[in-house]
Amino acid sequence: MDDSPILVVKALEAGVADEDIDILKGVDLAIRPGEIHAVMGPNGSGKSTLAKVIAGHPEYEVTGGSVGLRGEDLLEMEPDERAQAGVFMAFQYPVEIPGVSIANFLRTALQSRLEDGEELDLFDFQELLMERMELLDMDVAFAQRPVNDGFSGGEKKRNEILQMAVLKPALAVMDETDSGLDIDALQVVARGVNTLRDEDPEMSVLLITHYQRILNHIVPDRVHVMVDGRIVESGGPEVALELEAQGYEEYRKAHAA
Amino acid sequence: MPSNEVIQGLGLDDYKFGFVTDSEPVFKTRPGLDEEVVRQISARKDEPEWMLKRRLKALRIYQAKPMPQWGGDLSELEETLSRTYFYSKPQEQMERSWDDVPENIKQTFERLGIPEAERKILAGVGAQYDSEMVYHSLKEEWESKGVIFDSIEDGLKNHPELFRKHFGTVIPAADNKFAALNSAVWSGGSFVYIPPGVQLETPLQAYFRVNQERLGQFERTLIIAGEGSRAHYIEGCTAPVYSTDSFHSGVIEIVVNRDAYFRYTTIQNWSNNMYNLVTQRALVQQGAHMEWLDGNLGSKLTMKYPSCYLMGEGAHGEILSIAYAGDGQHQDTGGKVIHVAPRTTSSIVSKSISKGTGRASYRGLCKVYDGASNARSNVECDALLINETSRTDTFPYIEIDEKSATVGHEATVSKVGDEQLFYLMSRGMDEAEAMALIVRGFIEPIAKELPLEYAVELNRLIELEMEGSVG
Ligand SMILES: Nc1ncnc2c1ncn2[C@@H]1O[C@H](COP(=O)(O)OP(=O)(O)O)[C@@H](O)[C@H]1O
Ligand SMILES: [Mg+2]
Numbered sequence: 001m002d003d004s005p006i007l008v009v010k011a012l013e014a015g016v017a018d019e020d021i022d023i024l025k026g027v028d029l030a031i032r033p034g035e036i037h038a039v040m041g042p043n044g045s046g047k048s049t050l051a052k053v054i055a056g057h058p059e060y061e062v063t064g065g066s067v068g069l070r071g072e073d074l075l076e077m078e079p080d081e082r083a084q085a086g087v088f089m090a091f092q093y094p095v096e097i098p099g100v101s102i103a104n105f106l107r108t109a110l111q112s113r114l115e116d117g118e119e120l121d122l123f124d125f126q127e128l129l130m131e132r133m134e135l136l137d138m139d140v141a142f143a144q145r146p147v148n149d150g151f152s153g154g155e156k157k158r159n160e161i162l163q164m165a166v167l168k169p170a171l172a173v174m175d176e177t178d179s180g181l182d183i184d185a186l187q188v189v190a191r192g193v194n195t196l197r198d199e200d201p202e203m204s205v206l207l208i209t210h211y212q213r214i215l216n217h218i219v220p221d222r223v224h225v226m227v228d229g230r231i232v233e234s235g236g237p238e239v240a241l242e243l244e245a246q247g248y249e250e251y252r253k254a255h256a257a
Numbered sequence: 258m259p260s261n262e263v264i265q266g267l268g269l270d271d272y273k274f275g276f277v278t279d280s281e282p283v284f285k286t287r288p289g290l291d292e293e294v295v296r297q298i299s300a301r302k303d304e305p306e307w308m309l310k311r312r313l314k315a316l317r318i319y320q321a322k323p324m325p326q327w328g329g330d331l332s333e334l335e336e337t338l339s340r341t342y343f344y345s346k347p348q349e350q351m352e353r354s355w356d357d358v359p360e361n362i363k364q365t366f367e368r369l370g371i372p373e374a375e376r377k378i379l380a381g382v383g384a385q386y387d388s389e390m391v392y393h394s395l396k397e398e399w400e401s402k403g404v405i406f407d408s409i410e411d412g413l414k415n416h417p418e419l420f421r422k423h424f425g426t427v428i429p430a431a432d433n434k435f436a437a438l439n440s441a442v443w444s445g446g447s448f449v450y451i452p453p454g455v456q457l458e459t460p461l462q463a464y465f466r467v468n469q470e471r472l473g474q475f476e477r478t479l480i481i482a483g484e485g486s487r488a489h490y491i492e493g494c495t496a497p498v499y500s501t502d503s504f505h506s507g508v509i510e511i512v513v514n515r516d517a518y519f520r521y522t523t524i525q526n527w528s529n530n531m532y533n534l535v536t537q538r539a540l541v542q543q544g545a546h547m548e549w550l551d552g553n554l555g556s557k558l559t560m561k562y563p564s565c566y567l568m569g570e571g572a573h574g575e576i577l578s579i580a581y582a583g584d585g586q587h588q589d590t591g592g593k594v595i596h597v598a599p600r601t602t603s604s605i606v607s608k609s610i611s612k613g614t615g616r617a618s619y620r621g622l623c624k625v626y627d628g629a630s631n632a633r634s635n636v637e638c639d640a641l642l643i644n645e646t647s648r649t650d651t652f653p654y655i656e657i658d659e660k661s662a663t664v665g666h667e668a669t670v671s672k673v674g675d676e677q678l679f680y681l682m683s684r685g686m687d688e689a690e691a692m693a694l695i696v697r698g699f700i701e702p703i704a705k706e707l708p709l710e711y712a713v714e715l716n717r718l719i720e721l722e723m724e725g726s727v728g
Contacts, residue, residue: 083685099698
């Protein structure tokens with residue numbers, strides 16, 4: 001197995017484009033194929049910014065450092081090119097697309113991955129979609145609902161996981177997918193992620209979360225603690241447990257000093 | 258018509274094919290409009306005296322009425338009209354062969370997925386629908402049920418009494434300047450009669466009509482739906498209509514008799530130089546149900562407000578419209594619902610999209626007369642702006658003289674959001690695909706009412722349009 005990292009983030013600095021706001025102040029991170037890395041940290045520490053910079057959100061401007069995907073400069077690519085290269089971000093706040101059904105949306109997303117002139121086989125697509133929905137305990141009717149339109153918080157998160165399961169990324173960035181889920185929903189999400197990893201052991205996950213809880217179901221290889229735009233500690237799963245016990249105060253103080 | 262007229266702008270921004278035709282019409286009036294021109298038109302059509310008189314009277318009304326000062330910019334129209342040939346009868350034979358149609362036009366049709374037979378009609382290659390078989394079996398069905406589906410000229414010739422009884426009763430010449438103009442110079446269009454109680458499963462499609470003249474600039478359609486009948490009429494196509502004319506002014510009159518159901522679907526995509534000023538109106542009798550499904554694309558300026566006059570108790574009128582205003586285009590569209598009788602109900606749903614410097618205006622009237630007790634009406638108009646330069650506005654006119662009426666009006670304006678685009682792009686769609694998906698979602702509530710092949714064409718068209726909208 002090739003052991004070179006799929007994602008390498010180096011001294012990454014980023015802020016809000018057009019505004020003088022620095023958010024990421026030098027982030028380093030390397031994820032090898034098949035690894036799960038958790039990023040934890042208090043609200044406002046820059047976790048979502050990191051996820052969005054990796055996915056290519058135009059609102060953020062990279063002011064220093066680099067992000068590489070399998071040795072390629074990710075920052076040079078458009079968001080759709082990153083998706084085609086295997087990056088998927090499960091949004092913390094998924095966006096509503098009225099009038100577009102989930103099925104149609106996913107069909108278009110898969111079609112966009114094909115060469116010009118190649119047509120997605122609708123029968124295969126239907127089969128894949130049904131199978132993935134079954135895996136995630138979803139009602140068939142769910143695929144006919146307009147994307148995130150009128151969804152509850154939990155439904156939006158499950159929709160993100162469904163998309164991930166259909167699009168089968170090489171690198172999944174999950175931004176607080178566990179927030180607001182009850183324990184049953186959480187287990188479904190975890191089952192989705194774990195099944196995808198069984199199917200593709202090389203799939204890597206960057207799991208952003210507030211709570212240790214989900215890490216009981218999706219076991220991380222590494223846990224990073226992010227405070228004020230920097231990763232202030234990295235370690236094994238035990239870091240998450242310590243964090244759960246003592247909170248972020250310790251890190252904040254240490255960091256401020 | 259000058260023999261080498263350049264036809265430009267088939268209505269799609271991103272391919273303007275210059276196109277030259279050498280075909281000479283067999284007969285044409287001189288440019289501009291006067292009594293002599295009207296007499297010539299009537300004589301060519303071999304019309305009865307009463308129709309000539311009607312035409313001449315309409316001409317005087319047209320000449321007396323001032324240009325409308327509302328809606329879109331008509332300041333250049335007077336000049337355009339002075340150059341217009343008000344009647345030109347095309348050659349009887351095919352004007353040109355398919356082989357003569359330039360490759361790029363063929364490619365457009367291909368990209369739009371237009372069926373072969375329709376492509377030929379659109380390209381001006383003959384007017385007969387190729388699927389003779391399909392047409393014949395339908396024609397037999399219609400004939401056996403007593404349905405009349407003719408050209409407007411044949412309607413007048415073959416069914417003079419029925420024709421005269423209804424012609425001009427829904428939209429009199431004096432209704433507005435352009436209705437008067439049409440009443441003076443009309444040519445081409447359909448005459449439809451559905452006998453009482455007859456229910457048609459298959460829509461009446463204008464393509465199938467025999468002896469069709471090229472879609473006229475001054476088309477006139479008269480439809481009479483008998484008591485308790487049920488039918489759907491479809492005209493138009495999302496492909497750009499390729500025409501040398503720069504002015505189109507149609508009149509569509511529909512009588513929906515007691516307890517009948519009638520739907521009129523039209524989608525038109527005019528070339529960018531076109532003024533499109535159409536009057537469409539239905540008289541809806543007791544317990545009857547009328548639906549206008551109206552799609553407007555292309556043109557320089559379209560002013561079109563399909564209307565339902567709810568004359569009988571419990572009558573229902575519905576207007577669903579989609580307007581797409583591309584660069585430099587103005588769509589001034591909407592609808593009118595006039596409640597005359599008790600317990601009449603109506604709904605208008607209007608969706609507009611403006612791209613580039615396009616402007617879409619919603620203009621609607623809801624009038625409830627005194628005595629139309631418990632009338633209910635609901636208007637919803639939504640506008641979607643694609644670019645910073647795109648424009649939309651709303652002119653809802655509400656006149657209510659009946660206390661027990663309930664009228665609702667809701668208007669929204671939205672922009673294609675950066676968050677939406679990013680969300681879709683992060684799933685692998687490029688910007689144009691993402692934009693097209695958002696637009697398609699926006700019009701979905703109306704598009705799902707369209708016949709499938711129209712909906713598919715419309716979707717493809719939106720995709721093509723969006724390709725031209727991103728930098
Ligand atoms: N678009 C933006 N405009 C202004 N400030 C922003 C924007 N995005 C993020 N921020 C700020 O950057 C900081 C980090 O935000 P975020 O990455 O969302 O944190 P987290 O996901 O860790 O809660 C916060 O202080 C937030 O207010
Ligand atoms: Mg966040």
